[in-house]
Amino acid sequence: MRRLINILQRTFTKEFYRLNALFFLITIGFSFGFMSGVEHRALAEFITSSPVWTLVPTAVWLLYAIKIYSFNNQVCRTKEMGFIHSLSLTPVLTQITCAVSVAFNQFLPAIAYGVFLILTAVKNRLFESALSVALSLVVILSAITALLYQRIGFAHVETRISFLKQWMDKSFEKSFVQFFTEWVVRNQPGMVLITKIFGCLLIFAVSQLYHFDEYDHRLMTMGCLVGLGSSLVIVHQFLLFENHAFSMMRNLPVRLGQRIVYFLSSMFVISLPELIILTRNFPDQLPFYKLGEIVVFSFSIFLLGYRVLLKKGNGFEAFSGSPFISFMILLVLILFSVPLFVLAALAILLSLYGYGRDYYRFEIIEAPEKI
Amino acid sequence: MLQIKKFSKSYQSHLVLSVEDLSISPGISWLKGENGSGKTSFFKSLAGILPFEGDLVLDNVSIKKDPVPFRRLVNYSEAEPQFPEFLTSKDIVRFIGKTKGASIEQQDHFCHELGVDAYFTKPCGAYSSGMLKKLSLAVAFLGDPKLIILDEPLVTLDEAARGILMRLINEKINDPSMTFLLSSHQSIDIGTIALQNIFIIRDKSIVRG
Numbered sequence: 001m002r003r004l005i006n007i008l009q010r011t012f013t014k015e016f017y018r019l020n021a022l023f024f025l026i027t028i029g030f031s032f033g034f035m036s037g038v039e040h041r042a043l044a045e046f047i048t049s050s051p052v053w054t055l056v057p058t059a060v061w062l063l064y065a066i067k068i069y070s071f072n073n074q075v076c077r078t079k080e081m082g083f084i085h086s087l088s089l090t091p092v093l094t095q096i097t098c099a100v101s102v103a104f105n106q107f108l109p110a111i112a113y114g115v116f117l118i119l120t121a122v123k124n125r126l127f128e129s130a131l132s133v134a135l136s137l138v139v140i141l142s143a144i145t146a147l148l149y150q151r152i153g154f155a156h157v158e159t160r161i162s163f164l165k166q167w168m169d170k171s172f173e174k175s176f177v178q179f180f181t182e183w184v185v186r187n188q189p190g191m192v193l194i195t196k197i198f199g200c201l202l203i204f205a206v207s208q209l210y211h212f213d214e215y216d217h218r219l220m221t222m223g224c225l226v227g228l229g230s231s232l233v234i235v236h237q238f239l240l241f242e243n244h245a246f247s248m249m250r251n252l253p254v255r256l257g258q259r260i261v262y263f264l265s266s267m268f269v270i271s272l273p274e275l276i277i278l279t280r281n282f283p284d285q286l287p288f289y290k291l292g293e294i295v296v297f298s299f300s301i302f303l304l305g306y307r308v309l310l311k312k313g314n315g316f317e318a319f320s321g322s323p324f325i326s327f328m329i330l331l332v333l334i335l336f337s338v339p340l341f342v343l344a345a346l347a348i349l350l351s352l353y354g355y356g357r358d359y360y361r362f363e364i365i366e367a368p369e370k371i
Numbered sequence: 372m373l374q375i376k377k378f379s380k381s382y383q384s385h386l387v388l389s390v391e392d393l394s395i396s397p398g399i400s401w402l403k404g405e406n407g408s409g410k411t412s413f414f415k416s417l418a419g420i421l422p423f424e425g426d427l428v429l430d431n432v433s434i435k436k437d438p439v440p441f442r443r444l445v446n447y448s449e450a451e452p453q454f455p456e457f458l459t460s461k462d463i464v465r466f467i468g469k470t471k472g473a474s475i476e477q478q479d480h481f482c483h484e485l486g487v488d489a490y491f492t493k494p495c496g497a498y499s500s501g502m503l504k505k506l507s508l509a510v511a512f513l514g515d516p517k518l519i520i521l522d523e524p525l526v527t528l529d530e531a532a533r534g535i536l537m538r539l540i541n542e543k544i545n546d547p548s549m550t551f552l553l554s555s556h557q558s559i560d561i562g563t564i565a566l567q568n569i570f571i572i573r574d575k576s577i578v579r580g
Contacts, residue, residue, distance in 0.1 A: 050391060119473065161493070161494060166492070169459045169461070169490045169493070169494065173462065174458065174462040175466075175519050179455065179458065181463070182455075182457055182487040183457070184458060202419050245455055246454070247422075248449075248454075248510075250448075251417055251418045251419050251442055251445070252442060252470040253440065253448050253470055253471065253472075254439070254470055255439050255444075360419070361422045363421055363422050365383065
């Protein structure tokens with residue numbers, strides 16, 4: 001049993017933390033970099049002041065659980081992990097123990113914060129809130145465990161295709177944009193959801209600031225740069241799709257211009273939620289043409305991001321180092337009111353030059369685990 | 372005529388294959404090599420999927436100078452084809468067929484010949500390895516290629532499908548400018564196809580067999 005658990009911890013838990021190291025670093029930096037211990041306690045007291053407020057961390061934990069579920073699903077689907085399904089030959093109790101052990105360790109950050117909330121609630125004699133938090137943790141952890149147990153134990157479940165999908169497959173022909181968007185949504189639902197929620201909330205929040213004070217376009221531009229810029233993780237997924245999951249694409253006689261159109265169209269579809277939020281909440285104080293400028297500028301950043309990946313490698317870590325510094329410089333240039341069309345034009349020119357030079361030279365060195 | 376000039380393929384600093392100068396004349400050629408000798412890397416480089424050093428020229432079209440026209444001339448079927456599992460054969464054949472300049476009639480013809488039409492609108496996730504192989508082979512015949520690369524074309528194919536594949540190759544090879552490059556660990560029945568050349572990968576290079 002111990003040996004089995006050890007194998008599962010190495011293949012699921014360790015890999016989960018390794019592949020999401022950047023995500024955890026950012027979360028830790030965000031949580032402990034901006035808030036002191038006193039503020040953390042105040043926040044916990046506020047959350048536990050009413051069972052209704054405990055739904056806020058529950059929602060965040062749910063998103064985290066989706067991320068775990070999506071990762072575990074992908075691991076089970078990969079060819080090299082086929083051996084994991086032989087676990088179904090062991091006694092049910094062993095299978096459940098293994099699944100609980102993996103789910104517990106993957107969900108550990110949420111459990112740790114949950115225990116902190118429970119202790120805060122108990123200290124203030126708010127037992128309903130404590131119970132609500134504990135119940136949320138138990139339900140979510142059970143759900144992750146059950147899904148993992150099902151995925152490990154039943155490897156070759158019959159693939160059922162819904163009538164709607166059957167009808168759509170017969171009636172419609174998919175374009176490349178649909179190939180990618182459906183692929184990324186199916187493969188990385190957690191990532192797509194979190195990115196979209198983050199982007200939409202940030203753009204909405206920044207647009208609301210204009211109701212309380214006079215700002216020029218720079219605040220909105222920076223909000224969009226960070227909000228839409230979070231979709232660079234999806235740009236990375238596009239690279240993996242085009243060069244690994246659907247590598248046949250590289251054999252096709254498609255001109256580079258057309259490939260860029262495919263890329264930008266895919267990113268447009270993926271960015272629709274943010275674009276709708278931006279258009280509907282665009283501040284009245286700003287001239288409407290600024291909206292166009294901001295959108296073009298944001299998409300030029302996607303293009304630049306893709307060029308960086310082509311040049312520096314297939315890992316998302318390619319965005320660290322000089323590209324990250326360039327991102328910061330970009331924010332400073334916006335603060336200094338450098339016209340957006342100049343920045344966008346520069347980004348597009350650099351991207352097109354690099355794309356033409358590096359596209360056919362690019363190669364995924366190490367097959368990515370997450371496809 | 373396929374000309375391979377100063378070709379070398381490395382993964383980081385590890386050299387996999389190096390070919391100083393080699394010409395492959397039209398006809399059917401069989402590339403032999405042990406497991407891990409670099410056959411698939413060579414094929415993927417020819418198909419434009421992997422980058423490499425040197426140049427490849429097919430009918431005076433260079434992959435380095437004219438990457439798009441070159442790719443129009445070269446089709447490739449993988450040894451172990453994989454497609455996104457939610458896509459149907461229809462999605463893949465129509466998309467690749469369009470980029471390769473294949474008419475709908477031609478797409479349907481090859482799908483019918485290889486039996487892909489039986490599961491044309493079903494998603495790839497529900498396919499067996501043989502079904503995936505047939506789809507990959509059907510795609511390799513689309514358009515107007517001058518070089519068709521078939522990596523392990525016989526693996527996972529049933530007897531009937533092997534016969535059909537050999538017939539399709541024989542039909543296509545009637546075009547005197549057409550080149551087929553095959554790799555196979557199984558012996559190819561010389562009686563069913565007119566094998567022109569045999570090449571062997573030896574000491575990280577390709578020599579005539």
